[in-house]
Amino acid sequence: MLLKKTTDDEAWLERLQAGDEAAFSDMVRMHHRRMLIVARSMVGEAIAEEVVQEAWVSVFNALPRFERRSSLKTWLMRIVVNEARMRLRHESRWVHFDDDDTGGFEGFLNRFASDGSWQAPPVVWTTHGPEGTLTGHELADCLDKTLDQLKQNQRMVLELRDVDGLEFSEICNLLNVSESNVRVLLHRARATVFTMIDHFEGTGEC
Amino acid sequence: MLSCKEVTEHADEYLAQELPLSRRIGVGLHLMMCKHCRRYVKQLRWLIGAFGELPRQASDEEVSEVMSRVKGRKPPAA
Ligand SMILES: [Zn+2]
Numbered sequence: 001m002l003l004k005k006t007t008d009d010e011a012w013l014e015r016l017q018a019g020d021e022a023a024f025s026d027m028v029r030m031h032h033r034r035m036l037i038v039a040r041s042m043v044g045e046a047i048a049e050e051v052v053q054e055a056w057v058s059v060f061n062a063l064p065r066f067e068r069r070s071s072l073k074t075w076l077m078r079i080v081v082n083e084a085r086m087r088l089r090h091e092s093r094w095v096h097f098d099d100d101d102t103g104g105f106e107g108f109l110n111r112f113a114s115d116g117s118w119q120a121p122p123v124v125w126t127t128h129g130p131e132g133t134l135t136g137h138e139l140a141d142c143l144d145k146t147l148d149q150l151k152q153n154q155r156m157v158l159e160l161r162d163v164d165g166l167e168f169s170e171i172c173n174l175l176n177v178s179e180s181n182v183r184v185l186l187h188r189a190r191a192t193v194f195t196m197i198d199h200f201e202g203t204g205e206c
Numbered sequence: 207m208l209s210c211k212e213v214t215e216h217a218d219e220y221l222a223q224e225l226p227l228s229r230r231i232g233v234g235l236h237l238m239m240c241k242h243c244r245r246y247v248k249q250l251r252w253l254i255g256a257f258g259e260l261p262r263q264a265s266d267e268e269v270s271e272v273m274s275r276v277k278g279r280k281p282p283a284a
Contacts, residue, residue, distance in 0.1 A: 021273070024273070024276070025269050025273060028264060028268075028269045028272045028273065029263050029264045029269050030262075030263065030264075032264035032268055032269070032272060033262040033263065033264050033268075034262050053271075053272065053275050056272045056275060056276055057275065057276055060276045108214075109211075112209075112210065112211045115209065116209025116210055116211035116212060117209060117210045117211075118210045118242045118243075121242035121245070122242060122245045122246050122249055124245070125249055125252075140260070140261075143256065143257075143260065144260070147260075158257065162254050162257035162258060163257050163258060163260055163262065165258065183218070183219075186218060187215065187218050190218060190250065190253065190254065191214065193253065194246075194249065194250060194253060197249075197253065198249070
């Protein structure tokens with residue numbers, strides 16, 4: 001069983017940088033899916049897989065030079081973002097941080113009356129226990145499904161901040177966008193997911 | 207007095223303890239009086255924690271695909 005803290009383990013990092021294959025496998029197992037999600041947000045489903053594979057080759061080659069000034073996680077994300085950017089240069093696409101494009105967030109805004117009070121207040125959430133564990137629960141499936149329905153740029157920011165735990169400054173740096181943009185996207189992403197989970201808790205339907 | 211909608215707009219930063227003091231007090235006062243917003247903030251906190259617990263481990267197939275790709279590109283030993 002892999003634990004998150006493995007990535008902070010000094011001895012593990014030493015082995016990783018010394019070219020230990022098992023340590024490299026651990027790293028792939030821990031980060032591959034996250035990298036795929038970020039790549040998908042940037043270049044789309046069709047070539048995301050290829051972008052991430054190329055990123056892993058870059059990681060392999062650059063690993064001896066990783067200086068640990070950032071966390072390994074951030075460093076990996078930077079490599080996958082750069083790899084995706086190189087593709088986008090050829091395809092002239094880039095993540096859009098369009099402020100008007102709220103994508104699903106209206107559902108949350110519609111919960112309020114014109115005076116800003118709740119007209120559809122949150123329901124009591126009962127399917128999760130006080131210990132708040134997600135494992136083996138259909139709520140986890142609903143959460144996954146909900147995340148898949150988010151707008152790609154909202155999804156990416158939510159993955160980087162809430163799932164990966166990157167700092168705002170790291171995200172801004174990575175995506176080359178302002179902190180206020182990141183905060184707006186994150187708020188919309190969270191509120192959109194909130195609305196869908198609240199619906200699930202109220203109706204049992206995801 | 208902040209409206210409920212405004213409280214939800216500040217909720218992310220409230221939970222992260224990043225609000226300036228005056229705003230933090232404003233949100234706190236509203237929460238003392240409004241059970242709907244209390245519920246929202248509580249559920250939002252739980253949800254943010256839940257994101258961090260989402261399983262994101264790659265499968266054995268995915269790992270071995272990457273490993274063979276990487277090893278295939280290994281530069282010849284000097
Ligand atoms: Zn309220």
